[in-house]
Amino acid sequence: MEPEVMLPSEVFANTLEEELEIVTEICSKLREDPSLDQIIQFLMEDADNAPPSIRKAYQDYDWEEDLLWYQGKLVVPNHKPLKERLLRESHDSPLAGHLGQQRTLELLSCNYWWPGMKASAKEWVECCPVCQANR
DSSP, X not given: OOOOOOOOHHHHHHHHHHHHHHHHHHHHHXXXXXXXXHHHHIIIIITTTSOHHHHHHTTTEEEETTXXXXXXXXXXXXXXXXXXXXXXXHHTSTTTOXXXXXXXXXXXXXXXXXTTHHHHHHHHHHTOHHHHHTO
């Protein structure tokens, strides 16, 4: 039988606080990402007047509570430190446990989305010194 590893309760208590910090940071960085300007403008202003092709292109996006959502997942702006923080939380944290590429991506994609997220998770795990040492 494998020994059980008990995580201190502080690990769980800190996760809600960190989640709130991450959402706040995402909210503040959304408007700084020029690649999202057109989508946000469409959702906030032009949705009813847009041509059908534009409406179709953006049909999976929503703008709610000053946050951009894609298929029900929070869109992460193109901000490297923010993406690295999310990758760290989904792979390196005690709750994540240095799982492989697929599990890291699954954990990350439960709540978040960005273009190229699969490649980001793959690169993160491939460059993880702990994972490489345990291969």
